[in-house]
Amino acid sequence: MSLTKTDIRNLILAAAALAICALLPLGDNGYWLGLGVTIAMFTTLATSWALFSGPTHYISLATAAFFGVGTYVTGLGIDALPFWSLVAIAGLIGAVLAALVGLATLRLSGVYFVIFTLGLAELVRQSITWVQNNTGQKGLYVLTDLDEAGIYWWLLGLAAAVFLTGWLIGRSRLGFALRVIGDDETVAAHSGINTARAKVLLFMLPGAVAAMTGAILAPRYVYIEPSLAFAPILSFQVVIMALLGGASRLWGPLVGVIPFTFLLEAVSSNFPNQTTLVIGIAFLVIVYLLPGGFVGLLGKILHRLNAREGA
Amino acid sequence: MDILVTGILLGGTYALIAMGLNLQYGVARIMNLANGEILVAGGYFAFIAYTATQLSPILTIFLVAPLAFALNSLIYRVMLQPLVNRAKSRGQLESDSILATFGLSFIGVGLMLSFFGGDYFSYSFMAVPVEVLGNTYGANRVLSFVMAVLICGALYLWLNRSRAGLSIRAIGTTPASARLVGIDVKALSAFTFALGGAVTAVGGALISTYLTLDASTGVVFTLKALIIVIMGGVGDVRGTIVAALLLGILETLVATLLDPGLTLAAAYVMFLGILLFRPQGLFGKKPT
Numbered sequence: 143m144s145l146t147k148t149d150i151r152n153l154i155l156a157a158a159a160l161a162i163c164a165l166l167p168l169g170d171n172g173y174w175l176g177l178g179v180t181i182a183m184f185t186t187l188a189t190s191w192a193l194f195s196g197p198t199h200y201i202s203l204a205t206a207a208f209f210g211v212g213t214y215v216t217g218l219g220i221d222a223l224p225f226w227s228l229v230a231i232a233g234l235i236g237a238v239l240a241a242l243v244g245l246a247t248l249r250l251s252g253v254y255f256v257i258f259t260l261g262l263a264e265l266v267r268q269s270i271t272w273v274q275n276n277t278g279q280k281g282l283y284v285l286t287d288l289d290e291a292g293i294y295w296w297l298l299g300l301a302a303a304v305f306l307t308g309w310l311i312g313r314s315r316l317g318f319a320l321r322v323i324g325d326d327e328t329v330a331a332h333s334g335i336n337t338a339r340a341k342v343l344l345f346m347l348p349g350a351v352a353a354m355t356g357a358i359l360a361p362r363y364v365y366i367e368p369s370l371a372f373a374p375i376l377s378f379q380v381v382i383m384a385l386l387g388g389a390s391r392l393w394g395p396l397v398g399v400i401p402f403t404f405l406l407e408a409v410s411s412n413f414p415n416q417t418t419l420v421i422g423i424a425f426l427v428i429v430y431l432l433p434g435g436f437v438g439l440l441g442k443i444l445h446r447l448n449a450r451e452g453a
Numbered sequence: 454m455d456i457l458v459t460g461i462l463l464g465g466t467y468a469l470i471a472m473g474l475n476l477q478y479g480v481a482r483i484m485n486l487a488n489g490e491i492l493v494a495g496g497y498f499a500f501i502a503y504t505a506t507q508l509s510p511i512l513t514i515f516l517v518a519p520l521a522f523a524l525n526s527l528i529y530r531v532m533l534q535p536l537v538n539r540a541k542s543r544g545q546l547e548s549d550s551i552l553a554t555f556g557l558s559f560i561g562v563g564l565m566l567s568f569f570g571g572d573y574f575s576y577s578f579m580a581v582p583v584e585v586l587g588n589t590y591g592a593n594r595v596l597s598f599v600m601a602v603l604i605c606g607a608l609y610l611w612l613n614r615s616r617a618g619l620s621i622r623a624i625g626t627t628p629a630s631a632r633l634v635g636i637d638v639k640a641l642s643a644f645t646f647a648l649g650g651a652v653t654a655v656g657g658a659l660i661s662t663y664l665t666l667d668a669s670t671g672v673v674f675t676l677k678a679l680i681i682v683i684m685g686g687v688g689d690v691r692g693t694i695v696a697a698l699l700l701g702i703l704e705t706l707v708a709t710l711l712d713p714g715l716t717l718a719a720a721y722v723m724f725l726g727i728l729l730f731r732p733q734g735l736f737g738k739k740p741t
Contacts, residue, residue, distance in 0.1 A: 198561055199548055246725060250732050254683065255549055257616065260486075260723065261676045265721050272712050330655075374672075378555070384551070419563030425556025429536070429549055 161303050167291035168205040171183045175290050179362070181403050182297035183355055186304055187376075188384040188395035190351035193308045194344050195381075196389035197320040200252050202345070203377040204243060206263035208236045210372035212356025214270065217366045225286065229296070232357035240349025244342035259377075267372035274368070281367040288361045296358045302358035304351055308392045309373070311347075316340060375421070382424045388437025397436045455588045456705050462590065464701025466660050468605055468694045470674060471681035473653030479627045479688030482647040483533055483665030484547060486554040489671030490677055491521060491650050495657030496666045497565065500574050510578055510662050511600065515521065516653045525650025528557065529643045538641070540701035541589045565668040575665040582602025593662040600659055604652065609690050621645055625688040653678075673717065680724045695735060699723070 145153075163339050185227050187205055195202055200294040212232040219228045241260065247255040274280060288300070319340045322330040360366060379402075387398025409420050420453075432439060470492060477485045496516050500509040502516070527695040532553060539548035612618035623631040624638055624645075632638050657674075660666075681700055685692030700720060707719040727734075 149575070199544065201548060201551060212676060239550065239559075246728050253547060254728060256484075256731070257676070257683070258728070259677045260672075260679075261717060261721060264676075268714055268718050272715055272718075276716070305538050310529075378559070408546055418564060418566065422556045422559030422561075422563055425552055425559065426532075429553045429556065433549075 160298065164295065164298055167294055177403070177407065179290060179297060179359075181399060182294060182301055183359060184271035184342040184380065184383055184399045184403060185254075185396050186297060186355050186378045187348075188303040188399050189301070189308065189386070190304045190348040190391070191380050192384040192387075192389035192392075192395045193304070193311065194341075194348050195384065196394075196400060197317075197324040198341055198344070200248075200341070201256050201381060202348065203374075203381065204259035204349070205260045205380045206372055207259075207266050208349050208352035208377040209356035209359075209376055210238065210266060210270075210360075210368070211235060211239065213363065213366055213371040214282070214356075214358065216286060216357045216360035217284050217354070220259055220286060220360075221285050225288065227353050229357045232327075232353040236353025237346040237350040239263050240346045241342055241344065243349075244345040245447050248341045248345065249338045263372045263374045263377065266408055267368045270372075271368045281365050283365055284360045284363065287362045290362070293358060296441070297355065300351065300358065301355055305392065307347065310348065311344075312392065316338065316343065320344060335362050337415075375377060380419055382421065382428065385428045386435055387422065389436025390434065391437045394435055394437040454605030454700060457702060458588065458590065459594075460705035462594045462598045462701070463705060464698035465601040465605075466656055467677060467701050469601040469656035469659070469698035470653050471678040471685070471693050472608060473649040473651070473656060474678040475676075475682045475685070475688065475693050476647050476649030476652065478682060479641040480621055481533075481649070482537070482543070482574030483529075483530070483550045483626070483646060484554065485646075485649070486551060486562055486652055487557035487671075487733055488650075488674055489673065490558050491525070491671075491676035492567070492657035492660070493565065493666055493668065493671045494561070495521060495570050495654030497569060497574070498654075499616070499658035499661045501578050502512075502577055503578060510658050510721065511596065513653045514658050516598070517654050518677070521654030522647045522651040525717060526643060526647035527648040528650075533644070533646070534639075541582050558675070562669050562671065569668060571668055573665045573667045575661070576624055580660045591663055594726070597659040597662055601656070604655065605690075605694060608652070612690060617641075622646060629704060652690055676717070680720050680727075684723065685707050686726045686736055689734060689736055692734055692736045 163182075167175055191202060191205060194200070212235075215232040215235060216225075216228050219231070236354075243258065247258045249314070284406075311320075319330065319335045319337075322333065322335060323337050323340060327337055330420060356371070382396040383398040383402045385398070386402055387396060388394035406417065406420065410417050428435070434441065470488075474485060474488045477488070478484050490531060498517050498520070499510045499513045502513045503510060525579075534601060536546060536549045536553060540549060578593055583592045583595055612622060620631070620636045620641055623634070623636055624641055628638055628642075657666075677700065681693060681696045684699070685694070685696035700723065703719050704716045707715050
C-alpha cells in the first residue's frame, strides 16, 4: 500500500481531531458529555450505514435490529464475561446475522431488501418477548462500573475503527467493485464482479458495527427490555443523518449527525410529541431539497464557483 | 376449521388493503410506505362517524372512498409526480419514492398523534355472533369480509373486462410501450395511485369494525400488505387475493396455537420462504 503526501496529512489531521474529541470528558461530565455520547453513537452508526448504502443505494433499516441484539449480548453475558469480549461477540453475531439477511435478500432487487429490513427489528423484538414470556423472565439488569466517560471513549474508538475501515475499503478491490455496482449493476456483473457476494460482504460491516454499538451502550440503559432495545425509530434516525450529510463521502454522515442531533435534542425537550413529525419532514427535505445531502450541496457550490472563475 | 374460517375472514380484508398497495406499486410504480397511515386514517374516520353520528361503517365507506381518492390524488400530483419526472431510472424512482413516502408516513403518524392522541380506539359495531359452518363469529368480521369480497370482485372485473382496466394493465406491464399505443400514462398512473389509496382507506374503515387500532399501527399493515404484494406478484390481482388469504390463515394459526404476539414473525417466515424459493411471486413467471 502506497501512501501519498495528502494521505499522510489527512491521517495525521484525523488522529489529531480524534485526540481532541477524546479530551471531552475531562472538561465536562454532565450535559455535554451526554450529548457527546449521543453524537459518537450516531456518527458510528451513520458512517457504517453509509459505507454500505452509499455505494449500493440500498436503504437499510436494520440498524435497530442489530443494535438491539448487541445490547442483549451485553445484558446476558455481563455477569460471566469481561466487557471487551462481549463487544467482540456482539460484533461477530451482528456480522453473521447481517450475512444471513444479505444472503436472503441482496440477490434480489433493492425493494425486497428495504421491506425485509423494515420489519427486522420488530421481528427480533417479538421473538425475544416471546422467549421471555415463556421463560418467565422480564428484563435484564446491566450493572457495571463503566461510567459515561468510559462509554464515550469506547464509542470514539469504534468510530475511529469505522472511519479507518471505510478508508481502507475505499482503496481496496472491494471498494472499487462496489463503486461499479453503484453506477451500474449490469455492467458490474458483466465485467466479472460477483455483485451479490460483494454486497453481502459489505453489509456485514454495518451489522457488526451496530451490534457493537448496542453492546457498548447497554450499561447506559441499566435496565434492558425488548421495546427499549429494539426501538425502530433508531433505524430511521440513522438513515436521515447519513443522507442529510451525504452518503457519497466518508465524512459526509458526520456533517449530518451533528446538526440533526442538536435539532432532535431541542425538539424532544420542547415539543416531545412532535418528534415523529420532525422525522417525517426531514425525509421530505432530503428527497426534495437536498438529494445529495450537505456534501452534494457543497459540491454544487464549489462547482459553480469554479465555473465562474473559469469564465 | 374454526381457525380456517377466522383466517379467511381476516385474509379477505388483508386482500383489500394489499390490492390498494398493489395498484399503487404495480401501475403507478410508487412503493407507497405511507399506505398503512391511509388505512389508519380511514379507520379513524369510521370511528368518528360512528361515535359522533351513529353512521354505520358500511355507509361511511362511501364517504371515505372519495375523500381518500382526493387526498391521494393530491399527494401524487404535488409530491410524487415531480419524482417520477426527475427519475432517470426505475431504481432511482424506487429509492426516491421510498424515502418520500417514509416522510409522508411519519408526518401522517405525527399529525394523527397530535389530533387524536396515542390511545387505541375501537367501537362496538354489530358485535353480535353469527353462525358459519357450525361455529360462531362476530357479525362485523363476516360483514367486512363480504364487503371486501364485493370490492375485490368489482376491481377484478373492472381491470380485466373494461377498456380502462386494459390500459391500466398495459401500464403495469410496460409503461414505455403503453405510451406508444396512445395511453395517457401520466393521467392514468395518477388515477390508479388515487384509486389504490381509496381502496386501502376503505379497507381501514372495514377493519376498524373489529380490530383495535392506534395512530402508530399503520406500519404493521404496510408491512403485511407489502409481503402480500410480493408473495402474490406485483400487479397480479389473483395472486394478491390468494396470498392475503394464506397470510390471514397462517396468522390466525400462529395466534391461536402459539402466541398472538408472534403474528409478524409468522408473516416473516412466509416472506422468507417466498424470497428464497419464489421471488417472482406465487403465479409469476421466472424472468428470462
